[in-house]
Amino acid sequence: MYDIFSIKIRFILLLLLFSFSCNNAEDKQEETAFEQLSVEEQADIIHETILTLDSHVDTPLMFGRENFDIGKYNDIGKLDFPRMEEGGLDAAFFAVFLGQGARTPEAYETAKRRAFEIIDNIHQAVKENSDVAELALTADDAYKIKEKGKRAVYIGLENGYPIGYDLSLLQEFYDQGVRYVGPVHSHNNHLSDSSSDRKGEEHGGLSDFGKEVIKELNRLGMMVDVSHMSDNATFDVLEITKAPVIASHSNAKALCNSHRNLNDKLLKAIAENGGVVQLCLLTNYVKETDPNPQRDSAIADLRHRYDNYQNLTDEELNKVRIEWAMINEKFPRNLATVADLIDHVDYIADLIGIEYIGFGSDFDGGGELIGCKDVSEMKNITIELLNRGYSKKEIEKMWSGNFMRVFRKVEKTGKELRR
Numbered sequence: 001m002y003d004i005f006s007i008k009i010r011f012i013l014l015l016l017l018f019s020f021s022c023n024n025a026e027d028k029q030e031e032t033a034f035e036q037l038s039v040e041e042q043a044d045i046i047h048e049t050i051l052t053l054d055s056h057v058d059t060p061l062m063f064g065r066e067n068f069d070i071g072k073y074n075d076i077g078k079l080d081f082p083r084m085e086e087g088g089l090d091a092a093f094f095a096v097f098l099g100q101g102a103r104t105p106e107a108y109e110t111a112k113r114r115a116f117e118i119i120d121n122i123h124q125a126v127k128e129n130s131d132v133a134e135l136a137l138t139a140d141d142a143y144k145i146k147e148k149g150k151r152a153v154y155i156g157l158e159n160g161y162p163i164g165y166d167l168s169l170l171q172e173f174y175d176q177g178v179r180y181v182g183p184v185h186s187h188n189n190h191l192s193d194s195s196s197d198r199k200g201e202e203h204g205g206l207s208d209f210g211k212e213v214i215k216e217l218n219r220l221g222m223m224v225d226v227s228h229m230s231d232n233a234t235f236d237v238l239e240i241t242k243a244p245v246i247a248s249h250s251n252a253k254a255l256c257n258s259h260r261n262l263n264d265k266l267l268k269a270i271a272e273n274g275g276v277v278q279l280c281l282l283t284n285y286v287k288e289t290d291p292n293p294q295r296d297s298a299i300a301d302l303r304h305r306y307d308n309y310q311n312l313t314d315e316e317l318n319k320v321r322i323e324w325a326m327i328n329e330k331f332p333r334n335l336a337t338v339a340d341l342i343d344h345v346d347y348i349a350d351l352i353g354i355e356y357i358g359f360g361s362d363f364d365g366g367g368e369l370i371g372c373k374d375v376s377e378m379k380n381i382t383i384e385l386l387n388r389g390y391s392k393k394e395i396e397k398m399w400s401g402n403f404m405r406v407f408r409k410v411e412k413t414g415k416e417l418r419r
Helices: 004-019 024-035 039-049 081-087 105-128 139-147 169-175 208-220 231-240 264-273 293-305 314-330 338-351 379-387 392-417
Strands: 053-057 091-097 133-135 151-158 178-182 276-279 357-359
Touching: 039 379, 039 392, 053 151, 053 357, 053 392, 081 151, 091 105, 091 139, 091 178, 105 133, 105 151, 105 169, 139 151, 139 392, 169 178, 169 208, 208 231, 208 392, 231 264, 264 276, 264 338, 276 338, 276 392, 293 314, 338 357, 338 379, 357 392, 379 392
Parallel strands: 053 091, 091 151, 133 151, 151 178, 276 357
Antiparallel strands: none
């Protein structure tokens, strides 16, 4: 273990050194001083001096759970404000997630109500912890909030199901703070085909209404999230959009052949679009691990009993979460490692470049690795990047710079389209 007090003293000295750097010789001295530190100390300094952002957490699913309080250090869940501070994470997109249900006017109305309830819960959680967190609405907000010593909370909508066929709802979601929309989740819907629907494609990509949704997202200045979309739907988005896209939690299919991961053709297309791929910490999308028959059987039984998680009531959804947690406890997953995750960084960087990589953990939605079990261990990602030889500038790009470049371009595009 290293002494955090001594690190802070050395950190202050380094900051003083940095502040006097004004030419190449002094820049070299700064670099040399930094390199003399241990990788743990370097990681601490990096997380103090840059903005770190996680583009996808499902922590709102934890709200209302007994013994969970996002303002306190919890033994359950993967993210809370104290653990964000401990892990050096400055900002996160909280997902408003709804599983796919029936496509009826009544069901769309119910989904809309539930979505706005989740958004209200996020607003309330931030309000109750205003001393340590603030709601962020623009790309620049996260930097301002970090300067105050607080955590920035953004909002994203995972699954466009609650939009129904009411395009005007996108404005309402925007007004409530939503800054990206993933049109589809695990099952095809009225907007788009999913990458994982066992019935196969329904629309051959985006539906006609889905195409209108993409255009409206561009106009409003909201990011389009292609994670969970089928390949054809993603290509449709890239053809239509006037702004770069994000994949808020997806990895490289070449390293892990998961339905949600992106093949080389898609990775190259997203880079050409100027977008960003936010790497996910969920083992199923990081590495193909050894079989776990007992766990697989228990999950298959749960899926069967709850109709493949479709058309669930709030009560049924809560029961699924409880049973899922029990399965995780009884039959622990075979987890990938942080090193396995950074293999995806190496691969994608070699294929399309550092400029198109970020991180979206999927914490509280399954994200967990050996070495990064929750947000308190996020610095281990930085340590592994340093061990692989990535520079401070490259690490800053991956932790926020690349994503914020996309965010700002989307904001600018929206302003231009609204003129």
